[in-house]
Amino acid sequence: MGTGDSIMEPGIILILMALLQSGAALLKSEVYFNETAALPCQFPNSQNLSLNELVIFWQYREKLVLYELYLGRENLHNVAAEYMHRTSFDQSSWTLRLHRAQIKDKGPYQCIIHHKKPTGLVSIHQKDSELSVFANFTEPEIVQMSNVTGNSGINLTCSSGQGYPKATKMYFLLKLENSTELEYDGIMQISQDNDTGLYNISISSYVPFPDAISNVTIFCVLKTQSMKLSSKPFYKVPSHHLLATHQYSWIIAVVLLFTIFTCGMGCFLWKKTKKQQAVVSNKSEATRIQKEKNEETEERMKIHLPERNDKVQCGVQP
Ligand SMILES: *[C@@H]1O[C@H](CO)[C@@H](O)[C@H](O)[C@H]1NC(C)=O
Ligand SMILES: *[C@@H]1O[C@H](CO)[C@@H](O)[C@H](O)[C@H]1NC(C)=O
Ligand SMILES: *[C@@H]1O[C@H](CO)[C@@H](O)[C@H](O)[C@H]1NC(C)=O
Ligand SMILES: *[C@@H]1O[C@H](CO)[C@@H](O)[C@H](O)[C@H]1NC(C)=O
Ligand SMILES: *[C@@H]1O[C@H](CO)[C@@H](O)[C@H](O)[C@H]1NC(C)=O
Ligand SMILES: *[C@@H]1O[C@H](CO)[C@@H](O)[C@H](O)[C@H]1NC(C)=O
Ligand SMILES: *[C@@H]1O[C@H](CO)[C@@H](O)[C@H](O)[C@H]1NC(C)=O
Numbered sequence: 230m231g232t233g234d235s236i237m238e239p240g241i242i243l244i245l246m247a248l249l250q251s252g253a254a255l256l257k258s259e260v261y262f263n264e265t266a267a268l269p270c271q272f273p274n275s276q277n278l279s280l281n282e283l284v285i286f287w288q289y290r291e292k293l294v295l296y297e298l299y300l301g302r303e304n305l306h307n308v309a310a311e312y313m314h315r316t317s318f319d320q321s322s323w324t325l326r327l328h329r330a331q332i333k334d335k336g337p338y339q340c341i342i343h344h345k346k347p348t349g350l351v352s353i354h355q356k357d358s359e360l361s362v363f364a365n366f367t368e369p370e371i372v373q374m375s376n377v378t379g380n381s382g383i384n385l386t387c388s389s390g391q392g393y394p395k396a397t398k399m400y401f402l403l404k405l406e407n408s409t410e411l412e413y414d415g416i417m418q419i420s421q422d423n424d425t426g427l428y429n430i431s432i433s434s435y436v437p438f439p440d441a442i443s444n445v446t447i448f449c450v451l452k453t454q455s456m457k458l459s460s461k462p463f464y465k466v467p468s469h470h471l472l473a474t475h476q477y478s479w480i481i482a483v484v485l486l487f488t489i490f491t492c493g494m495g496c497f498l499w500k501k502t503k504k505q506q507a508v509v510s511n512k513s514e515a516t517r518i519q520k521e522k523n524e525e526t527e528e529r530m531k532i533h534l535p536e537r538n539d540k541v542q543c544g545v546q547p
């Protein structure tokens with residue numbers, strides 16, 4: 230066992246050293262488009278040097294200067310135009326903040342620190358980092374290309390935009406009632422904005438409906454290196470199913486019409502009997518005025534009328 234350990238140790242140390250070296254060589258930082266990036270320097274300052282003795286600067290691709298702190302004072306002389314008023318130095322963490330990060334800001338950065346001595350500037354620290362810039366694509370959106378409701382499929386377009394880096398895939402996803410999923414690719418169009426460097430992407434495709442399907446839910450899916458975005462569901466009931474519902478509505482319409490018709494007839498006849506009743510009561514009133522004594526006739530009519538009414542309603546109802 231002891232021998233095994235002694236053999237392993239140098240190997241482990243070598244691997245650790247390699248890891249440390251690669252870690253020291255390149256730090257990775259990430260930022261979302263138009264947000265603030267942090268460019269590290271990781272200066273340990275073991276000698277406890279004051280800013281007044283140091284010249285600190287960050288450069289991009291080893292040529293453009295983003296920021297310079299010369300013996301404690303900001304020096305704009307060497308700063309490249311595109312970084313003017315976009316940086317701020319965080320003294321507590323020895324980090325440079327780069328505001329409103331653009332796609333073209335991605336790439337290698339260097340933080341360099343020199344110590345000013347009476348004899349001249351001595352380089353005492355350097356840290357390299359690599360900045361990646363991301364932008365989330367907008368939620369994909371499905372648009373139906375024409376109002377023609379095809380019996381067997383539809384033409385759809387899906388679009389998303391303002392993303393970075395380039396999306397890797399975009400497709401339509403059909404979910405059937407029996408939870409089967411189908412994918413349809415389309416003609417993909419990608420365009421890049423000249424100013425921002427962001428990508429827009431769209432696909433257009435004829436999406437066929439499987440046979441004997443009454444209900445399809447369509448999604449548009451966008452895949453990037455790091456994530457998968459889905460559109461809101463787009464529901465489509467194929468027209469052969471719509472036709473079937475139309476047939477149902479015909480039956481419902483006929484039944485409704487029949488009901489309305491019979492009801493109408495009933496109401497008509499009911500009204501008619503009411504009229505008769507009114508006429509009769511008018512008559513009886515006239516009789517009352519003319520011959521005040523004749524109460525018997527009125528009473529008899531009151532008895533007769535409900536009978537007649539019942540007869541009429543019974544005649545219509547079946
Ligand atoms: C960047 O963010 C600012 C607000 O911080 C906003 O006004 C501006 O429109 C954004 N620019 C882009 C290109 O998104
Ligand atoms: C570093 O120097 C400052 C003054 O320049 C002093 O206040 C501080 O205590 C020093 N820190 C260490 C750890 O020596
Ligand atoms: C981008 O999307 C990721 C994952 O959904 C989310 O965590 C992050 O906050 C989003 N960033 C921005 C700037 O919208
Ligand atoms: C489809 O019809 C709706 C209204 O019925 C209309 O607003 C829309 O513009 C039409 N779309 C196409 C592509 O013809
Ligand atoms: C879909 O588009 C193709 C080509 O533009 C056209 O021939 C077809 O009739 C369209 N189908 C539907 C259902 O809109
Ligand atoms: C679901 O329905 C489709 C279309 O009718 C059919 O092709 C497929 O085999 C069905 N899947 C299952 C699991 O039943
Ligand atoms: C990308 O899409 C946005 C929003 O739809 C639009 O304003 C912009 O002009 C498009 N850019 C390109 C290069 O197509």
Ligand SMILES: *[C@@H]1O[C@H](CO)[C@@H](O)[C@H](O)[C@H]1NC(C)=O
Nearest residue numbers: 405406443444445446464466
């Ligand atoms: C289609 O299916 C979805 C989800 O399964 C459901 O919410 C929707 O009501 C269905 N539509 C029809 C017309 O059957």
